[in-house]
Amino acid sequence: MSTASFTSGQPATRTDADLIAGNKRFYDALWADAHLCPPERFNTWPLVAELAARTTRRLEVAPGLRPRLPLTDTQFVDLSRPALAELRRHGARVANAMIGALPFQDASFDFVCAFDILEHVVDDEGALGELTRVAAPGASLLLSVPLHPEAWTAFDDFVGHYRRYEPETIRALLARHGFTIERSAVYGMQPKSSKLLDLGQWFLTHQRTRAMWWYNRVFMPLGMRFQKPLDFKPGFDPAPGVDEVLLVCRKAGT
Template identity: 40%
Template sequence: MSLNRLAPLTPNAWLRYDVIGRMMPPHVADVLEIGCGQGALGARLSARYRYLGLEPDPESFAVAEARFAELGGGQVRNASVADLAPEERFDLVCAFEVLEHIEDDQGALTQWAEHVRPGGWLLLSVPAHARRYAAADELVGHFRRYDPEQLAALVAKLGFENVNVREYGAPLGYLLEYGRNAVARHRLAKVTDASMEQRSGASGRLLQPANPAASAAARYGTAPFRLLQRTLPHGPGVVLRAQLPGSGA
């Protein structure tokens, strides 16, 4: 079964994946993904690396577990970072669209950094620019969005070096965000009693391609925009890569 069919990405995730692929650090053997959702991106990483994904939401975990079982590679746990043993460390710790869901983001980054080997890497994606916080952010349980320099400062406080931050998504990402905000304004009235934790848990299940045709449309429809965004230094999302000092991973 093809990865495209087994693990579909949303249009915005295709834009993000293009940037993540070009920012993957060298000499990585094992990868920890925090908040792997339904495992779509993790399935792709597991084809290249020894992979462990953590997903606390039981519904998303069940989908991810089935996908990895079909792939026959990688591992996923219905767990959080707090459940890892202290000695479990990785060449690369990554979290895509996760940090903005956590109220104590500096505390979370400190915890994540404990599982990066000396010389290893941290790779993050978050929604960009505090001024763009809107209905879609509120709906899915975002505490904030990040200005690129703000995100870089957070990881620098933990001693990470070689910090590389890239915005992505223009121009299609702006249109997709506009659509998400329009949908969210209608849905917010129905989730007024939902906690931030509940909204965050459900966020990974929103807007997922429902069938192979939708998955293929997302992949091929975004192809020219993935190339175009490489020429544009801005967008509604940001990816950060940083290295922990020490011996090579």
Template identity: 25%
Template sequence: MRLALIEQLVMRLPTGVRSFLEIGPGMGDTSLYLSQCFPEADGTLLDFSDDCMDILRQRTANKSRLRLMTGDFMGMTREKHYDLIVACEVLEHIRDDKAALGIISELLSPGGYFIFSAPAFMRKWQHVDEYAGHYRRYERAELIEKFTASGLHIDTLWCFGFPITQLLYPLRELYYGMSRRRQHLSKEDATKRSGIERPLIGRTRAILLAHLLRPFYFLQNCVKHTDLGDGFLVLAQKGRPA
């Protein structure tokens, strides 16, 4: 559901993207898509999970322009800059998200773009948030304030997930409520797991599911400017120096 809207945001980007960084790429779906959209761009996929890296090595083996890096982006040097940075479902795992946004702004080239997604609305806090090691869900005004303070100007702010998240809510609450009682992981270990774990659907069924969800993409698109979903998707741009 998120990637269906990311495709629309990517269409708004200039064709001259030459470098991108994805922080917390999970199984690499977004970076693989970006490598198709910008075949001349060099992409860097950064994660601190060894299990994630094992999956990414397999999925990017024939993509010579995609580079894998293991580590925490909060400690990255600021020497290299990127035309585009992507962080989907990442900042809610970081205690000091204001510092994280500041680092992302420093890593962007002047005029560079940032695609971001995160769970929305603290009133929708669920067992899955505890299971995944989240610190927060975001509010619309909060995002605008934090992005602006970091020199990131929001161009697009959409809500995604409707109506699938509402339909699946009872099942997810039951599953993750039971799983939460069985797990004893730190937030860091839960974060490492969350990007690649797909307990409710196997990877082999993902393509079929994507086709089955097409009617819901249309419904989601109709209400993306409202607060009906349970996730935010943002396209922001780093302000150029005066």
């Protein structure tokens, strides 16, 4: 793991194997009882449609059953077999793999998407290195990450996060791998109420099946219904208190 990408104050005792196993348990259970949400229903769709129209060489890493890229002409990669089975059933092209070992040749894609992924892996340098390797020169990269280690909560730990990023840390990480941040927006659907988060975690811990049912059939649809349009700003200069950001990046080259 790169020490440059880790900030103190966050749990660092979990190994990569611990994170993989924990994430797989959590998301396999989540996706096993979920329906696929089409990408057109997310507030990312106007941006995605704009970028996707330029190429059919597209990759989305670990979408679960919430893909943001079009199902047609996009390669999807995920660790969760229930998610892959459902994506395949809807006609998507899928592969069972991890972000740190993508089974594709160099420069295979012009549009790469990785929402809420880097914070889940120990070796974020290696993970971003793989995204860089498979991205062609000039490729677009959509990346979302949580910000500010001091904002760490039990929710981060519960859903399998390894870190939150300081803005300068994620900016430097991307720069080391040849990516420039062109624009950014406040992103994410995490509830602001700590009491609501505590209640949700209690149900997920003690009544997981019931909690997953409510999340997939009630809270997720409500959250999607009340999504706000993304407000993109040039570059990346997040205001204080921003919990998560979506970054639109460009790989160096022509």
